[in-house]
Amino acid sequence: MKYAIVIPDGAADRPAEALGGRTPFEVARLPHMDRIAAEGRLGTAQTVPPGMAPGSDVAILSVLGYDAVKCYTGRAPLEAAAQGIQCRPDDWLFRCNLVTVADGVMVDYSAGHIKTQEAEVLIRALEEQFGSDTLRFYPGVGYRHLLVSRGETFKVRTTPPHDILGQRVRKHLPKGKGAPRLQELMDGSRQVLENHPVNRIRRDLGENPASQIWLWGQGQRPSLTPFRKQWGLGGAVITAVDLVRGIARLIGWDVIDVPGATGYYDTDYTGKGRAAIEALRDHDLVVVHVEATDEAGHNGAAREKIKALESIDRLIVGPLLQALEQTGQPWRILVVPDHETPLAIRTHERKPVPFAMMGAGLEPGRGNRPMTEADARKTGMHVAVGHELIEYFLRR
Numbered sequence: 001m002k003y004a005i006v007i008p009d010g011a012a013d014r015p016a017e018a019l020g021g022r023t024p025f026e027v028a029r030l031p032h033m034d035r036i037a038a039e040g041r042l043g044t045a046q047t048v049p050p051g052m053a054p055g056s057d058v059a060i061l062s063v064l065g066y067d068a069v070k071c072y073t074g075r076a077p078l079e080a081a082a083q084g085i086q087c088r089p090d091d092w093l094f095r096c097n098l099v100t101v102a103d104g105v106m107v108d109y110s111a112g113h114i115k116t117q118e119a120e121v122l123i124r125a126l127e128e129q130f131g132s133d134t135l136r137f138y139p140g141v142g143y144r145h146l147l148v149s150r151g152e153t154f155k156v157r158t159t160p161p162h163d164i165l166g167q168r169v170r171k172h173l174p175k176g177k178g179a180p181r182l183q184e185l186m187d188g189s190r191q192v193l194e195n196h197p198v199n200r201i202r203r204d205l206g207e208n209p210a211s212q213i214w215l216w217g218q219g220q221r222p223s224l225t226p227f228r229k230q231w232g233l234g235g236a237v238i239t240a241v242d243l244v245r246g247i248a249r250l251i252g253w254d255v256i257d258v259p260g261a262t263g264y265y266d267t268d269y270t271g272k273g274r275a276a277i278e279a280l281r282d283h284d285l286v287v288v289h290v291e292a293t294d295e296a297g298h299n300g301a302a303r304e305k306i307k308a309l310e311s312i313d314r315l316i317v318g319p320l321l322q323a324l325e326q327t328g329q330p331w332r333i334l335v336v337p338d339h340e341t342p343l344a345i346r347t348h349e350r351k352p353v354p355f356a357m358m359g360a361g362l363e364p365g366r367g368n369r370p371m372t373e374a375d376a377r378k379t380g381m382h383v384a385v386g387h388e389l390i391e392y393f394l395r396r
């Protein structure tokens with residue numbers, strides 16, 4: 001059996017004023033997803049477990065069959081896995097943003113979307129000042145970097161910098177065991193970065209300087225049962241996003257890079273569709289993850305969200321269906337957004353998401369309709385424990 005899963009990130013939505021009270025799924029022309037919904041099973045799934053933040057990391061772990069309540073340890077360890085950073089089980093990993101704090105206020109969580117090259121110089125300067133056998137900075141992409149601490153114990157609460165824009169940082173500093181150490185590094189970074197030539201140039205150009213680092217998203221390496229051990233199936237993922245890449249590495253999947261995959265509206269949908277079809281040849285299960293729908297949600301961009309959904313349907317789901325039908329062996333396909341990113345609120349939501357699946361042995365449910373949030377709710381098929389959806393998809 002061959003399996004394909006398509007995840008349009010954050011695509012689920014609510015009736016939007018800009019769309020005359022309809023959702024992007026309702027407005028978009030999605031003949032292939034609608035066919036899957038009509039000829040297979042349509043329902044809803046609670047991908048974000050109660051009490052957990054509705055991040056893509058948590059929701060995608062769920063979609064892939066992992067109980068985030070038990071195995072989610074933080075964002076940084078997943079990103080470290082994506083970058084191939086070797087660490088020990090008791091190392092602590094932190095996301096290390098370059099941010100702009102001015103007069104004690106978080107002005108910019110991305111230091112003006114600082115370029116990778118400039119950021120790398122700054123991270124190296126920090127490594128020179130603070131790096132040791134037990135503390136290492138790893139430069140990443142743009143403003144997103146990592147810090148690994150060995151031999152120390154942390155039991156801290158930290159705050160994502162994008163959640164406190166315009167607020168005084170004093171109220172949101174790390175709290176708990178190990179917090180003073182983090183505070184020391186964040187304070188210390190100010191001295192290293194303040195008058196660094198990179199920042200002097202940024203100020204001259206009117207760009208936000210990287211005034212300090214902000215540590216958050218911490219955790220230790222999660223222990224995830226290899227997917228093959230759990231299901232006897234080998235998998236591959238196609239994504240432009242580090243979090244998803246990291247999860248894939250940790251569960252033993254191949255990560256397939258598509259040169260034109262950007263994680264934004266301009267991503268190469270056709271290339272991703274082709275790569276998925278190619279990967280199906282030597283993998284049992286292929287996941288295609290597309291970030292553009294989530295970005296459109298964050299930007300409140302209704303038209304872009306609809307366009308992205310239609311591109312996913314036409315250039316990924318359609319060709320995948322066709323290729324699966326031509327393999328001459330049994331197959332199944334599942335389309336499921338990881339979470340909602342409603343246009344109206346421009347951030348993630350924890351409500352159940354619609355899903356549609358079809359293929360061998362999945363007889364159509366009664367009263368199936370197109371793939372929309374409302375139609376999915378009406379079928380009454382609801383997977384309350386999100387990580388059990390994959391069991392239904394693979395085993396039923």
Ligand SMILES: [Zn+2]
Pocket residue numbers: 009010055056057059294338339
């Ligand atoms: Zn997401």
